[in-house]
Amino acid sequence: MKKYLSVLLAALLLMLSACSNNSSGNEAKTGDSKHPAGTITVWGWDVAAATMKASVEKFQKKYPDVKVKVEDFNSGDLYEKLTVGLAARGSGLPDVVLMEDERIPGYTFQFPQGFSNLTKLGYDKYKDSFNPAKVAAVQDKDGNFVAAPWDIGPAGVFYRVDYFEKASVDPKSIETWDDYIAAGKKIKEATGAKMLPIDIPNYDGIFQMMMQQQGLSYFDQDGKITLDSPEAVGAMNVIKKLHDEDLVLNNNGWDGIVTATVNGTVATVPYGVWYTGSIMDQAPDLKGKWDVFYLPSFEKGGNRYANLGGSSLLIPSTSKNQSAAYAFVDFFTTDQDSQMLGFEKYGLFPSLKETYNAPQFTENSEYFNNSPVFKKFADIVDDVPKIHLNENFAKASKLTSNAQAAILLENKSVEAALKDAQKQLENEIK
Structure with a gap:
């Protein structure tokens, strides 16, 4: 009997050790809301994708445990891949996706569970950082943020x-x-x-x-x-x-x-x-x-x-790394340097109102x-x-x-x- 109990105890200890190791592995891979970690994929197009790529270096200084892969598509191809992925319940989708504002209602209507509620993730605190028309464009009928404002x-x-x-x-x-x-x-x-x-x-x-x-x-x-x-x-x-x-x-x-x-x-x-x-x-x-x-x-x-015109960022609800995805969306749409980078290099007009105090918005254009x-x-x-x-x-x-x-x-x-x-x-x- 003692021999049987010893064997059973050893087996239980081995299982607990394995569970502990698995838990640590997942935490290291995805982190949490305070310390996001892991790798995320972001979809965009043209100068928007270029701006996001250029912003990754500063983002990683704040979140060194998050690796960002920005994929640049033709906008038509992006929407086609997004639609197919949402119809397949998330197969092949990124963690963050760029979308033109006028398309957001169509996608959230067709796929009501397709995207994360950014208000629940904390984005509502930025409501006054953007103009009312832009905020209205990225909220659902209940006033929740379904997307984070970028350019206008x-x-x-x-x-x-x-x-x-x-x-x-x-x-x-x-x-x-x-x-x-x-x-x-x-x-x-x-x-x-x-x-x-x-x-x-x-x-x-x-x-x-x-x-x-x-x-x-x-x-x-x-x-x-x-x-x-x-x-x-x-x-x-x-x-x-x-x-x-x-x-x-x-x-x-x-x-x-x-x-x-x-x-x-x-x-x-x-x-x-x-x-x-x-x-x-x-x-x-x-x-x-x-x-x-x-x-x-x-x-x-x-x-x-x-x-x-104007576009915003959404997080597909099937993303397996919501914390890191939200950290990127939060940073990219509210960091003044990232917003100004897109404006100065590519003429993308930021929706973040605090940027309008920068000299580039007050000086004369030759x-x-x-x-x-x-x-x-x-x-x-x-x-x-x-x-x-x-x-x-x-x-x-x-x-x-x-x-x-x-x-x-x-x-x-x-x-x-x-x-x-x-x-x-x-x-x-x-």
Whole structure:
């Protein structure tokens, strides 16, 4: 009997020792919320991925036990891999993923358990560090952070200083869209340049900005479709007037906008602040010939602010190293140096408000007519209206682009085209 008990005791001690060793191994591999450790994979694209890679060195000074692998994809490939991985319940997914804000509601709707609740991990303490419109874009209906804010795109009108001077148009005189149209007619007569580029069949960015000026997206704050609302009709009527006056250059996608900017076939480009980098990079010989003013309003004294673009970071809920993933997300989106790195090297405009006190946001830009171009954008961040984004954003955008094409290219009435788009979206959602 004693021999049996000795054997049993030895076996129990061996099992306890093995469990203890396994526990220590897991702790060393993943750490905990106070001392994260292990290896995480981060997905991004283009200059965003480059910024994250460049930020890893400082991150690892704070978290030396965490190794970060940043994988750079084409954005389309990233979304395809993400969708496949989420459908496969996490197979092959990273620990952190970059996502454009307008896509977030669609993914969180289709995969409600697919991403970690960052509020539960402590991110809510940063709520006041970002502007209200950006915060609204990364929260769910219950006010939880589903993503951590990174870059944003406050919008304005980039304009050719020399064209305006030749036509004797003072940009300060352009307060409303009617003023903008009147200025465009004078500029076209004096220079031959059209007022702005629009990829008519495929892109409704101008319409999006006009709607946000009025506090709406394709939906109101209650989620009701707004495609045939008075605000939408008013916005599309302005676009139609611009087209009827032959002030719109029907361009082909992104490359068409850049080409029009470089060769001078347009006098203005209404776009997000991130376009500063593209102008400087693609048209270095136009130094001093570009500047910016705020979007025109629909009525004198009306709102002139909107946002176009921006992205945020999410943590797939299947990540096996949530502590290290959250440490990276927390650091990358709230560390001022990391935010400024993306801004200075790649023109990515940070959403972290404390960065706007840096000299880079207050000094004059030699390229942009010696004006404080970035301060102009930073000054309006808190004034951009909050809008409602949901899982049907992409469908609504496509239908609005179709309506825009029918109005401008097929002479369909604004009211009829938008009413048809409204009905079609209602049917598709049902």
